[in-house]
Amino acid sequence: MSFLTSTTHLHITTWVLALVLFFVAALASKPNKVVHMILRVMYILIIISGGALFMEWRGKLDDAGMNYDMKVLFGILVIGFMEMILVRKKKNKPTTMFWVLFAIVLLVTLYLGLSTGIGSNF
Numbered sequence: 001m002s003f004l005t006s007t008t009h010l011h012i013t014t015w016v017l018a019l020v021l022f023f024v025a026a027l028a029s030k031p032n033k034v035v036h037m038i039l040r041v042m043y044i045l046i047i048i049s050g051g052a053l054f055m056e057w058r059g060k061l062d063d064a065g066m067n068y069d070m071k072v073l074f075g076i077l078v079i080g081f082m083e084m085i086l087v088r089k090k091k092n093k094p095t096t097m098f099w100v101l102f103a104i105v106l107l108v109t110l111y112l113g114l115s116t117g118i119g120s121n122f
């Protein structure tokens, strides 16, 4: 399954598409069931592509340490907050707090992903 783990391109494609679909759904005036459904499929693809990278590379990189585990944790939190925002929007509940948390965990995830391990390393 080297296409999953030899580069981070597939993983990047899945989360970029998910972010676009999330913003389309979250900023639309009415809830959009189809976009939300496709987004949920993207969550699964993010977890499969990220999980494969994790299993392949965890422990093999000297500099990564706990960052690798934290990357996975924060990646899952990003997905969790996207889902919370869309579900709360559908129920007409306030989402401000969840937007703030989403922004923070997204930034941390991008930082952890881009600063350690394989792929880009700033």
Ligand code: HEM
Pocket: 008, 009, 011, 012, 015, 018, 046, 047, 048, 049, 050, 051, 053, 054, 055, 057, 071, 072, 074, 075, 076, 078, 079, 106, 109, 110, 112, 113, 114, 115, 116, 117, 118, 119, 120, 121
């Ligand atoms: C929407 C959520 C997510 C975002 C925005 C995100 C973002 C990123 C970014 C920016 C990278 C670095 C790519 C590169 O250096 O070329 C990356 C790598 C990675 N991601 Fe994610 N990710 C997300 C979800 C997940 C999840 C859910 C998992 C685990 C199940 C995961 C596991 C990994 C692993 C193991 C790597 C490789 C780290 C490395 O070696 O640089 N990610 N991700």
